[in-house]
Amino acid sequence: MLVLVLASGMAFLDGTVVNVALPSIGADLGADVAGLQWTVTAYLLTLSSLILLGGSLGDRYGRRRVLLVGAVAFAVASAGCALAPDVPTLVAARAVQGVGGALLTPGGLAVLQASFAPQDRARAIGTWSGLTGVAGAAGPVVGGWLVAWDWRAVFLLNLPLAAAVVVLGLRHVPESRSPERAPSLDVPGAVASAVGLGGLTYALVAGPEGGWGAPSLVAAAVGVVGLAAFVLRERRTPHPVVPPSLFSSRVFTVVNVGTFAVYAALGGVMLLLVLQLQVSLGWSALAAGAALAPSTLLLLLLSGRSGAAAARTGPRLPLVVGPLVAAVGVALLAGVGPGDTYPVDVLPGVLLLGAGLVVTVAPLTATVLAAAPDALSGTASGVNNAVARSAGLVAVAALPAVVGLTGAAYADPALLTPAYRTATLVCAGLLALGALVALVGVPRGRLDDVAPRD
Template identity: 90%
Template sequence: MTDAAPPPQPVGPGGAPHHHRPGDGRRGRRRPEELPDGGLRAQSPQGRAVLLVLVLGSGMAFLDGTVVNVALPSIGADLGADVAGLQLTVTAYLLTLSSLILLGGSLGDRYGRRRVLLVGAVWFALASLGCALAPDVPTLVAARALQGVGGALLTPGGLAVLQASFAREDRARAIGTWSGLTGVAGAAGPLLGGWLVAWDWRAVFLLNLPLAAAVVVLGLRHVPESRSPERAPSLDVPGALTSAVGLGGVTYALVAGPDGGWGAGSVVAGVVGAAGLVAFVLRERSARHPVVPPALFRSRVFTVVNAGTFAVYAALGGVMLLLVLQLQVSLGWSALAAGAATAPSTLLMLLLSGRSGAAATRTGPRLPLVVGPLVGGAGVLWLSGVGPGDVYPVDVLPGVLLLGSGLVVTVAPLTATVLAAAPDALSGTASGVNNAVARSAGLVAVAALPAVAGLTGDAYADPSLLTPAFRTAMLVCAGLLAAGALLALVGVPRGRPDDEVLGR
């Protein structure tokens, strides 16, 4: 609250006052721009409506990261695409999303988090329409790149609105619900994609139009606006450009390098990306109003938990890629059946993530951030034994359940702790950093794990070669999860997520 002289004004996140229009209070109704003292409660009607908007918005971005994979064969047959064209269809989205997600967070802090979220939803819908109407591969790739721009606005914007809008004591529960439901959106991609592709692959993209319309309509009605009261007078354009070049270049190199034999193009992209990241760090240390204030990383917890995020999401990206491949190639399952194999994990997140966030509020984040990755690692170790002739109930399901249980315990406290370690004024930026770390981790895993495990060329199509490589990769993923638990054990102090010890 501020110390403004009477009559008192409603106060928004960050202490920014809101102003009534004449007659606003005549029927006791609260405008979306206004927050009750202390913020929204998770169980209130407006709190639930805000959560719905944020889940729908972020869910679109998560869903499109997985649902398109199932549609690739149909896209290739319809548009006459070769393997390179299909790969670009996937990577164009990831490139723009990962390279611009830091900028998306800082734009929300400066210009309004709800505004950036809604702009991202409209942008994503228009780009999705472009994908659905694409007459050829180059048009589809360009539209996918534009989709990534919209995703870069949607993803950090949703978490920043959540952090700024909800009462402190309800944030962990709200983040748990958000993370569980958006995780469900990503995990449901293969199932939903298989169903839609049976009708027409273009329906995969048309699905985003009604979702985006719901985000805009409900967002305008229910989501309060917030921005950083300490926002800079101008945007750090050099910082934004160097971060985009750095993340984009490194991402392209990691995706294209292994498949292309590290040719000149991928090497140059990697060098330019690395130089861009170095320039970004130097720029942020000297800029008066940086995109990512270095002060964020003065918090040991913020730094350690982001490192843990990288380890956990790298492991998750590797498991989700190679488990589905192993089930199809070595066990002979259909794509739909392989995608459905992880459904119990998704169901656990749907049912229990909100409770996990609330429990972490009582116990502090250290315990779940240690126990969760270890439980998930045990599940990955179980899955490492999956091979030809195995059956789902005995050989696959127990590992999936352990992995899902570990994610339930880990994901919500991980996100809540990162945001709690940053000032509310920088919640959008902190969310952008954490999302960039998670996305980069998945990309590194997808690019590096097959080569580390000895899976090169067309070896993935031979069960006798894929199975030992899969087992090696799962051991690496289990080790990454153990590393995430170790980081939390030594780097996260005991205490509640919003205690002074976490960086406030």
């Protein structure tokens, strides 16, 4: 469990820890909004587009082996980020980091599914979800502390963590493979998904800055064609990277739709809240990051119990109530502006957001895995993680453009505050949509009732 939390937590941590460093990166390297977006989205792009392949590689060649290779790649790329002299180099290194994360994340859950007895899995998944959720939620706190010294230290943090994963993984993690693994990998399918996501991401980031010229429109068209080709490929190839049979489960499909809505909201909030606190309220990076500490504490203390409770009562109730509570918290945070104080104006929203995540995250993960055959646990985990990371990718790429935040506007409180408020309310709406999807699509009953039947 320690190795799996360190491995997956490293990938989750880097999805949020960089957000609090963005103003410092922008000032040091002279980046505009597009440069900061690419610093975030380059990582999410390769992570989300290759995480499906990462799950299949683990099922085929050994989940521990792929996880450890991912840890090494992640460490090397992190060193490249820390040494980057300019924005293009930083973005390239972040993209390589995403490749490592794509190998780390699905392998961790698949190892957990293969290593724990069925009666212990729900609590184990709850513990894993809570602790890795803490890693993601702790990102702004840790990032703020490190940025006070140097933003490059945000990336150097990964080196000792990756070393611990490799050393402990070799000694304590059992190797496992899928007995029903395909005889060959669906490389064309993985390439098509990467091209599709890459094209759309480039269009969403570059389009608003360049006035939607020919390059952005071409990239958008390439993205649409790539994703369409991916869907067609998966339906026709005998050995797909994403077996269509997974989606024969209504619960699996519905929960992944809800995952997209919830994680798109979280991606937007985590990006914009720390900017708002630093730029418009004048807080330090450490203070802005520490503002989210109560959410981290709630996840740490309660997520294991949340997973166990969902196993007893069924996933429908927590998957409806959790996003709604988080939506109320995000709606409260939308009102944060210049002159506000932490206890009165920020803390209530942070507490409600954390409580909503506690109720949501572990049951969501447990439901996805319960709805898939054990032999496809790595692939199912990869699909759900791909959906979550793609959601964050789309939110970070699209939200600034939707609310008119372009160029150097992020550094001007008069321009940032109204854009932040509109974007945050959109995120609250996405969380409410996630609750509605669960209400309509997740059946009543215990977690065991969603498991596939022979």
